[in-house]
Amino acid sequence: MYNMSKEEILWKKIFKFVMTVVVSLCLSFSFSIPVFASESGETDIINEMISYYSTYQSTAKTDIQRLVEKLKALNSTKGEEWEKIMKYGDYVNTDMNVNVDVLPDGLPNDDSLCITVLGFALNDDGIMKDELVGRLQTALASAQKYPNAYVAVTGGGTAKNNPNATEADQMAAWIIANRLDENRLIVENKSKSTVQNAQFTYAILREKYPTLKSLAIVTSDYHVQRGCLLYYSQLLLSAYDAGDNLLDVISNAGYKAGHEGYESISLQAMGLK
Secondary structure (H helix, E strand, O other), rough: OOOHHHHHHHHHHHHHHHHHHHHHHHHHHHHHHHHHHHHHHHHHHHHHHHHHHHHHHHHHHHHHHHHHHHHHHHHHHHHHHHHHHHHHHHHHOOOOOOOEEEOOOOOOOOOEEEEEEOOOOOOOOOOOOHHHHHHHHHHHHHHHHHHOOOEEEEOOOOOOOOOOOHHHHHHHHHHHHOOHHHEEEEEEEEOOOHHHHHHHHHHHHHHOOOOEEEEEEEOOOOOOOHHHHHHHHHHHHHHHHHHHOEEEEEEEEEEOOOOOEEEOOHHHOHHHH
């Protein structure tokens, strides 16, 4: 019988240790690949879906639904969320009414509703432009119609020569000066885009206002479709990420700004990515 030397025994132990580490690493890597592949696959599917929506709109329903089903196969919940977003995008551009200058009748007249006013770029000195004042007038008329609803103003600093001025703070000062009860007012003054308007507003509402269930968007008439779609999608995805209930977008009011047409579907789609 062959007896190994101490040196051979040592090398055998080293070899077994090295092989154990190699096998463990290989197993770890093999299990991690499907996770990364799945996440990458989900993102690719969503981007392709948005591309179809941007380029072909309602004529791409079949292709969009094919991608929805593909996404559901990887992540059923996320697939359902994006199916809702795609259907809502079709709705805002086909069947949704744009209410001019005041919210319509029939909305909840209690503290479950938040009238959400989207900001607009300030003048360089920090003074509000006429269009933003028009949005506030529409919001004030809506707040008077629904006296138990909250009113949220949203928008960050956009004044080139006045870094201390924010859209939301200027809006808040105006609407309080026009006799809105300050206890009804919610201020979000950090956002720089419509997408951030929605994300940052959601964070505030969910943390501090548990009675809220729905939003009514107030903006300029040409911006209503895009504003509603981006708010709906961001609120839905934020609720999905947080494991929370959806804050729904249930209505709108647009200040009649006098612009021709409305923002393109391609522009709407950019905010979905």
